[in-house]
Amino acid sequence: EVQLLDSGGGLGQPGGSLRLSCAASGFTFSSYGMSWVRQAPGKGLEWVSGISGDGGSTYYTASVKGRFTISRDNSKSTLYLQMSHLRAEDTAVYYCAKDRQVLANLDYWGQGTLVTVSS
Amino acid sequence: QSALTQPASVSGSPGQSITISCTGSSSDVGGFNYVSWYQQHPGKAPKLMIYDVSNRPSGVSSRFSGSKSGNTASLTISGLQAEDEADYYCSSYSSINSLVFGGGTKLTVL
Numbered sequence: 001e002v003q004l005l006d007s008g009g010g011l012g013q014p015g016g017s018l019r020l021s022c023a024a025s026g027f028t029f030s031s032y033g034m035s036w037v038r039q040a041p042g043k044g045l046e047w048v049s050g051i052s053g054d055g056g057s058t059y060y061t062a063s064v065k066g067r068f069t070i071s072r073d074n075s076k077s078t079l080y081l082q083m084s085h086l087r088a089e090d091t092a093v094y095y096c097a098k099d100r101q102v103l104a105n106l107d108y109w110g111q112g113t114l115v116t117v118s119s
Numbered sequence: 120q121s122a123l124t125q126p127a128s129v130s131g132s133p134g135q136s137i138t139i140s141c142t143g144s145s146s147d148v149g150g151f152n153y154v155s156w157y158q159q160h161p162g163k164a165p166k167l168m169i170y171d172v173s174n175r176p177s178g179v180s181s182r183f184s185g186s187k188s189g190n191t192a193s194l195t196i197s198g199l200q201a202e203d204e205a206d207y208y209c210s211s212y213s214s215i216n217s218l219v220f221g222g223g224t225k226l227t228v229l
Contacts, residue, residue: 035218037165044223045157045165045208059216095164104153104212105170112164 002026002108006096009113012086016117022079022096022110029077030054033102036070036081038092039112048094049081050103059103063089086117122219123148123209130227136197139224141209142190147219149190153212156185156194159223160205168207169194196226204228 008020020036036048049070050059058070069082079096093114097106124142131137141148141156148154154172157165167176169185172192182197192211196203209221 045220047218100170103218105155107167109164
């Protein structure tokens with residue numbers, strides 16, 4: 001059974017940093033791209049970042065480029081999102097998701113972890 | 120403003136059929152067959168309902184179907200049931216090396 005367990009959310013200061021993790025199980029982690037998707041309170045889904053199965057290719061939405069870094073440790077079946085220079089508008093529930101193809105068709109999702117950016 | 124355009128809300132009575140549209144451009148919906156649809160109940164993670172325009176993952180009811188014409192994709196739910204009441208989002212691969220979502224459609228079962 002595929003399982004994705006998001007963690008690392010919490011309260012972050014404006015301009016500060018947080019690191020999200022997503023522990024995966026039930027599939028060959030290194031064979032699939034992964035994505036982070038966020039949802040601000042009461043709003044829709046927004047794709048944030050994606051990474052290929054081998055970690056060699058990374059992708060970002062414009063609003064987080066240069067501030068967020070996606071990475072993965074295939075030996076630990078874990079996905080990460082390093083978030084820096086946090087802004088109030090980064091406040092959201094962050095979901096990790098498994099891609100059927102890189103940047104497409106997100107077939108399994110974590111339960112989400114809430115990030116709140118506030119002083 | 121979302122990259123893909125969906126109606127904010129749709130409604131239908133139990134047993135009826137409804138269709139949700141998702142309009143993009145030739146850079147996303149019209150250019151690739153990587154359109155998917157997600158169902159999200161309040162407080163829950165999204166669930167994949169349709170992938171590659173018209174394919175259903177294992178375990179998803181055959182009442183859900185997808186199609187595409189030009190730059191517009193559609194999700195049809197037939198034989199509406201109370202449990203179908205949820206938010207629905209479309210998404211597509213985009214040629215600018217990204218994934219784009221629609222703004223979401225709230226389905227109300229009357």
